[in-house]
Amino acid sequence: MTGPLQVHSALSRGVFAVTVLVSLAVLFAPGADVPSAPPGTDKLVHGAVFAALALTGRWAGIQRGVLAGLLPLYAAVSELLQGIPALQRDTSVGDWVADVVGILLGLLLWDLLARRRAAR
Template structure:
């Protein structure tokens, strides 16, 4: 269920016209990117997707979304640094999920 909510949320966040995107402190958008992709990774792995396939699909999604932001008439720019932030988020989400699973097994839950 969380993944079913997060996918449309990510589409809105990534493809809303530039004029509707709120601004914040410099580079704060990188935290938003990392957080969004961490949440997507966690939701996908919890939903049963393998961590490798989750990483692969989300990396492609991150790259394609930045290319589309640069070519669609939505007044957004593709940014390699956003893809890097997405990648950090994906890695953090997957690692966090795997650590929590391992800890739960260790506790016998």
């Protein structure tokens, strides 16, 4: 594929970089800066952030296995760091599970899009 949606393009790498920066802001914002929301919303946010990381990572050309290995590790480390008292947040296994589900959904969505593109 050519054009702006091409894999490995400057745009795809830039979008992935911005997604990483957004994930850092979301995952490491102090507890006082996290808005209140209905129960379960945080799980949706965690899943969406990691689905976006997986999807944009694949678009940027990062191999599936690399993302499947590193993103769950990033999720686990982020959960451990959220337990630091200075952040005033809680460590949650449920958040990590939501992260991993988001990663799997992002990778699956990329595969579906790639198959559809290949069928054209």
